[in-house]
Amino acid sequence: MDFSLSPQMEELLPQVREFINSKVIPLEMPVKKKGFRASLPELNAIRAEVKKRGWWTPQMHKEHGGLGLSLVDHGLLSVELGRCSLGHYSFNCQAPDAGNMEILALFGSDAQKEKYLHPMVRGEIRSCFAMTEPEHAGSNPVWMSTTAVKDGDDYVINGHKWYTSSADGANFTIVMAVTDPNQQQHFRASMIIVPLDNPGYKFVRNISVMGDTGDDWASHAEVRFENCRVPQSNLLGGEGMGFAIAQERLGPGRIHHCMRWLGICERSFEIMCEYAAKREVAPGVALGTRQMVQQSIADSRAEIDAAKWMVLHAAWAIEKFGQKEARDEVSCIKFFVAGVLQRVVDRAIQTLGGLGVSDDTPLSYYYRHERPARIYDGPDEVHKQSVAKRILKRYGISISK
Numbered sequence: 001m002d003f004s005l006s007p008q009m010e011e012l013l014p015q016v017r018e019f020i021n022s023k024v025i026p027l028e029m030p031v032k033k034k035g036f037r038a039s040l041p042e043l044n045a046i047r048a049e050v051k052k053r054g055w056w057t058p059q060m061h062k063e064h065g066g067l068g069l070s071l072v073d074h075g076l077l078s079v080e081l082g083r084c085s086l087g088h089y090s091f092n093c094q095a096p097d098a099g100n101m102e103i104l105a106l107f108g109s110d111a112q113k114e115k116y117l118h119p120m121v122r123g124e125i126r127s128c129f130a131m132t133e134p135e136h137a138g139s140n141p142v143w144m145s146t147t148a149v150k151d152g153d154d155y156v157i158n159g160h161k162w163y164t165s166s167a168d169g170a171n172f173t174i175v176m177a178v179t180d181p182n183q184q185q186h187f188r189a190s191m192i193i194v195p196l197d198n199p200g201y202k203f204v205r206n207i208s209v210m211g212d213t214g215d216d217w218a219s220h221a222e223v224r225f226e227n228c229r230v231p232q233s234n235l236l237g238g239e240g241m242g243f244a245i246a247q248e249r250l251g252p253g254r255i256h257h258c259m260r261w262l263g264i265c266e267r268s269f270e271i272m273c274e275y276a277a278k279r280e281v282a283p284g285v286a287l288g289t290r291q292m293v294q295q296s297i298a299d300s301r302a303e304i305d306a307a308k309w310m311v312l313h314a315a316w317a318i319e320k321f322g323q324k325e326a327r328d329e330v331s332c333i334k335f336f337v338a339g340v341l342q343r344v345v346d347r348a349i350q351t352l353g354g355l356g357v358s359d360d361t362p363l364s365y366y367y368r369h370e371r372p373a374r375i376y377d378g379p380d381e382v383h384k385q386s387v388a389k390r391i392l393k394r395y396g397i398s399i400s401k
């Protein structure tokens, strides 16, 4: 097995690391203090620089205006970008836009691509994805109340969604709504594009998450659709294809998230090691000489490396065999890497003591903002359950509920 990087990645990764260190990480604290929207001029300048360097929208195919990296190569790049909370946004491969670009490229009509995909790839507009509803368990996504009913040439959408990430300031959302309640449960819902200047769309609030409401791209909204009328041509793919499209979105999406989390792990690990080497617990005695700190370092290194190879293997499996065949690998990385992320950040905080829980390093931000990793895109338990069920099936037990 050959673990070496392609010549393109050998050249690209160190350049991107240097760029993130010198240009993007210095913006991290000021953006947190000032707010995201108020920092857009500085962020747009960084994005322009990324474009100039030819690194823009790395995950999209060249025919759609991206850099055309494979899933494995984009995964490797994502680790570098994930070292800074602004990395993916700076390169136009941030969630939820990256997932929406992907499904628009795969399932969008020519008119939808022209109106939504191309401006998004150019970085002119942002989007969001509205599936989860406060009244229903998001871990069972086929259960929803939002409906889209045909009326003349339109759909009329009614429903209540929350955790619609990045809705604040977005141009459009892709909403998941039931179009045929009489169908078998996986064919009841469809994805429909709703421009957010539609009078039937109501922005309720940005939800405060772990003490932070955020704004603009860095936020999670509660929204309502009240007799929200859109032309039927806004349907993405076919009617009843909502869950099939969601599967397309979630496989690569989980690879992107996991590799971003590994970037956070790497940054936390660097901060932990630098502190252990520098901090003295007594004159001339570095914290890193203490064996329990060494254990934190060694455990973190081993877990990050194990997680990284699992994710790269899952990315390779998706590319080689397709989403469906790779679903066990994808479920395993989703809960395993989220756990590694939580443990590594926690160890880094513990190693830094009071400094670790202060807001003077990015660790406390990671601790709060990345805790949802074990919940969104399927909670740990759901992924563990689906992997175990498929394994047990091979041992003769078929578990339907």
Ligand SMILES: Cc1cc2nc3c(=O)[nH]c(=O)nc-3n(C[C@H](O)[C@H](O)[C@H](O)COP(=O)(O)OP(=O)(O)OC[C@H]3O[C@@H](n4cnc5c(N)ncnc54)[C@H](O)[C@@H]3O)c2cc1C
Residues within 6 Å of the ligand: 096, 129, 130, 131, 132, 136, 137, 138, 139, 140, 162, 163, 164, 165, 209, 220, 372, 375, 376, 377, 378, 379, 380, 381, 382, 385
């Ligand atoms: C920061 C953040 C961003 C998000 N962004 C988006 C977005 O952009 N768009 C969108 O549509 N949604 C988004 N979500 C919603 C997310 O996908 C849901 O929160 C997730 O699917 C879980 O649904 P729920 O919150 O309703 O939890 P529930 O379904 O109510 O589950 C609660 C808990 O029960 C446990 N549980 C659930 N099922 C099982 C089981 N089978 N066995 C054992 N235990 C179980 C789990 O511990 C789970 O955390 C986001 C969520 C967060 C926190």
